[in-house]
Amino acid sequence: MSDPDIAGYRYVQSSLNQSHRYLLPAVSRVLDELSVPARERRLFELGCGNGSVAYELTRCGWDVTGVDPTSEGIEQGRAAHPELKRARGSAYDDIATQYGQFPVMCMRRAGSTAGYNSGQSRTGLGACYTARSWGGENRQLF
Secondary structure, three states, X not given: OOOOOOOOOOOOOOOOOOOHHHHHHHHHHHHHHHOOOHHHOEEEEEXXXXXXXXXXXXXXXXXXXXXXXXXXXXXXXXXHOOOOXXXXXXXXXXXXXXXXXXXXXXXXXXXOOOOOOHHHHHHHHHHHHHOEOOOOOOOEEO
16 A cells, blocks of 8 residues: 555544534435445445444445555454455555455545545546446446
């Protein structure tokens, strides 16, 4: 993993925070609108942090794999939900080679926990697009 500078970003808990009251319903709505067949409900979460969102999406029937550049977030998530697939990583890693391709990719807070700043975002997003499986009208990046 490349070491992006996200100095100062801290995880203080392994649970959902206040912002998830409005984010999760919106993410769920978008995912439901995709009409992805059950056998293809695989999602890659870039900037998975402490895994709290991955856990909720898993409860909704998604097979979630995620990376985050913060060791702290990954460690908290592993302690709370050891069954989830998360690892330390960023948008600069070769996601497709390491994890395969996914019909859906989720990035919230892309400028912080995804591991790049606004001046670097095109390079990082280029790596993300290669991890997406493009075949089909239901595929979205949000």
